[in-house]
Structure formats: C-alpha cells, structure tokens
Amino acid sequence: MFLCVVAAVYVLGMIIAPAKFISALYQSTMLFIRLIPVFLMVVGIMGFVSYIIRPPQVKKYVGKGSGITGWLVAIATGILSHGPIYVWYSFLKELKQQGMKESLSAVFLYNRAIKLPLLPVMIYYFGIEFTIILSCSMLGASLLQGLLFELINPE
Amino acid sequence: MELKHTDQQKNSSATLIGSLVQAFFNFSASMPMLAAVLLLIGLFQTFISPDMITSAFRGHMLFDPLAGAGIGSVIAGNPIMSYILGGELLESGVSLIAVSAFLVAWVTVGIVQFPLESSLLGRRFAIVRNVSSFLLALVVAVFTVVIMGLIQ
Numbered sequence: 212m213f214l215c216v217v218a219a220v221y222v223l224g225m226i227i228a229p230a231k232f233i234s235a236l237y238q239s240t241m242l243f244i245r246l247i248p249v250f251l252m253v254v255g256i257m258g259f260v261s262y263i264i265r266p267p268q269v270k271k272y273v274g275k276g277s278g279i280t281g282w283l284v285a286i287a288t289g290i291l292s293h294g295p296i297y298v299w300y301s302f303l304k305e306l307k308q309q310g311m312k313e314s315l316s317a318v319f320l321y322n323r324a325i326k327l328p329l330l331p332v333m334i335y336y337f338g339i340e341f342t343i344i345l346s347c348s349m350l351g352a353s354l355l356q357g358l359l360f361e362l363i364n365p366e
Numbered sequence: 367m368e369l370k371h372t373d374q375q376k377n378s379s380a381t382l383i384g385s386l387v388q389a390f391f392n393f394s395a396s397m398p399m400l401a402a403v404l405l406l407i408g409l410f411q412t413f414i415s416p417d418m419i420t421s422a423f424r425g426h427m428l429f430d431p432l433a434g435a436g437i438g439s440v441i442a443g444n445p446i447m448s449y450i451l452g453g454e455l456l457e458s459g460v461s462l463i464a465v466s467a468f469l470v471a472w473v474t475v476g477i478v479q480f481p482l483e484s485s486l487l488g489r490r491f492a493i494v495r496n497v498s499s500f501l502l503a504l505v506v507a508v509f510t511v512v513i514m515g516l517i518q
Contacts, residue, residue: 213481214402221405231412239408243401254393258386297403297479300486301393307487316487317495321502324473326445336453340517341462345510349470352502359498360491 249294257302270310277312285315286353289322296323314360321353399482406478407442414441416451423460430464435503438471439496442479448472462514466507474499 224232264272273281292299303316325346333342419437423430434455438448452465475496476483484492 214398217402217405235408235412238411239404242407243404250393254389255386257393258382258389261389262382262385296476297400297482300483301396304486305392313491320495321474321499324470329445329449332446332449336449340514341510344513345466345506348506348510352506356495356498356502360494363494
C-alpha cells in the first residue's frame with residue numbers, strides 16, 4: 212500500500228516535473244544497487260545466526276533475564292553493524308520472534324548511530340574532543356532509551 | 367561410520383543452506399516497503415538542497431536546536447552527508463548545539479523509514495523509539511556542548 216502511494220507520487224511527478232523525478236528515480240536506483248552487498252550481508256548474517264543460535268540461546272543472550280550481558284551484546288553488535296538502519300529491521304523482527312527484548316532492539320538500533328568507520332570523517336570536521344564526547348553521549352543515550360522501553364514494557 | 371559422518375556433514379550443510387534460503391525469503395518479504403523507502407530517499411536527495419537546509423536556521427538559541435533535530439529526523443541519506451552539511455552549517459554561524467542535534471537526529475530518528483519500521487517491529491515500538499530518539503538528540507546535543515565548554 213505504502214509502495215503504491217509512493218509510486219503514485221512518482222507517476223504524477225513524471226507528468227508535472229519529469230526531469231526532477233527521473234533524477235530522483237535514478238538516485239533511488241543507484242542507492243539500491245549500492246546496497247545490494249549490504250542486503251546480502253544481512254541475509255547471510257540472518258541465515259547464519261538462525262542456523263547457529265537457537266531460540267533458547269537468543270533468549271539467554273538478549274531475551275528476558277539476559278541481564279547485563281544482553282545490554283553489552285546489543286551495544287557491541289549495534290556499533291559493529293554496517294549499512295543503513297532499515298536493512299536491519301527484518302533481522303530484529305526475527306530475533307524478536309525468538310525472544311529478544313524490545314529494549315535491547317532499541318539499544319541495538321541507537322548504537323548503530325555510532326559509526327566506527329566514519330569517526331575519522333567526524334574528527335576531520337568537528338575535532339577529536341567533540342567526536343569522543345558525542346559518541347560517549349550517544350552510548351549513554353542508548354542506555355536511557357533501553358531503560359525507557361524496560362519501564363513501559365517490563366519483560 | 368565414515369558414511370554416517372558424511373551424512374551428518376550433508377545434513378549440516380543442508381540446514382545452513384535452508385537457513386540462508388529462509389532468511390532470504392524473510393528479508394524479501396520487506397522488499398516492497400524497502401523499495402518505497404528508497405524511492406522516498408531519492409525524492410529527498412533530489413528536492414532538498416544544502417542551501418534549503420542552511421536557510422532553515424535563524425540564529426535563535428531555542429529554535430535552532432529544534433530545527434536541527436527536526437531536519438535531521440526527516441532527511442535520510444548517508445551519514446557522511448550529515449557531517450559535511452554540519453561542517454557547512456557551523457561555518458555559516460549555526461550553533462554547535464543545533465548542529466549536534468542535527469547530526470544525532472539524522473542517524474537516530476527515521477521519519478522516512480517509519481512505515482517500514484512500524485510494519486516490521488510494531489507501531490508502538492516505532493513511535494516510542496523515534497519520539498524518544500528525537501528528544502534524546504536534543505539532550506545529547508546540549509550535554510555534548512556543555513561538556514566541551516567545561517573542558518576547553
């Protein structure tokens with residue numbers, strides 16, 4: 212349904228401003244092509260994780276009762292994960308179905324904002340002090356968000 | 367015994383392949399929504415220019431951080447773009463708090479991908495996560511700048 216709405220916007224746009232909308236379509240297509248390796252990586256990780264880690268193990272590490280281990284796993288995997296945020300939703304949905312806590316899903320997604328490979332770029336534009344303080348602040352904010360989910364959805 | 371070991375290896379490979387195939391189909395189920403998100407990102411990248419973003423900031427102490435978080439929430443794209451734009455915003459006189467809120471919101475809040483997040487992870491989760499991320503972008507921005515002020 213949502214795709215139909217967006218497609219309809221493009222169809223209308225092609226009539227009103229064809230050059231702009233063709234450019235937008237081209238940008239989207241190039242973005243999709245650039246993301247193919249990331250899609251394959253996520254599918255590979257999803258398949259490998261579901262093969263190696265069974266639901267009881269998911270619950271043990273990131274489910275109810277996982278304790279501080281769960282938080283550390285969510286933080287570490289969030290920071291280490293690659294690609295745009297939306298390619299990870301399917302993976303998190305599967306883990307959620309196997310018992311992953313919502314709070315840890317939120318922690319994972321927030322820590323994805325700390326992009327290790329891009330830190331040198333941030334240092335170049337804003338300096339090392341800003342980069343370190345901002346990154347640490349965001350890590351702290353991820354914990355706050357996780358705690359918020361724990362409060363509204365005690366598991 | 368050797369034959370049994372080979373059968374076990376074959377079963378292991380088949381299960382791994384089966385897991386990968388299942389993962390592919392599970393991921394593919396989200397492709398229509400994902401395609402819609404990518405099409406929206408294309409629209410943003412075409413119709414919203416860096417000049418438009420810069421012009422949204424007024425030099426107001428309270429408005430600019432909100433504007434920064436708001437714009438960062440709506441725009442989707444490579445985070446490197448946020449660093450480049452953020453650097454330009456700083457050079458043009460926008461406050462560090464506003465730029466920090468912009469940077470954090472860009473990577474933590476996702477209005478464009480909200481329909482996809484909502485459909486896969488639940489509407490309530492998507493709403494709570496994005497709203498709290500927006501507010502936290504402001505908190506992180508203020509905290510970062512205050513700490514920088516203290517150490518400098």
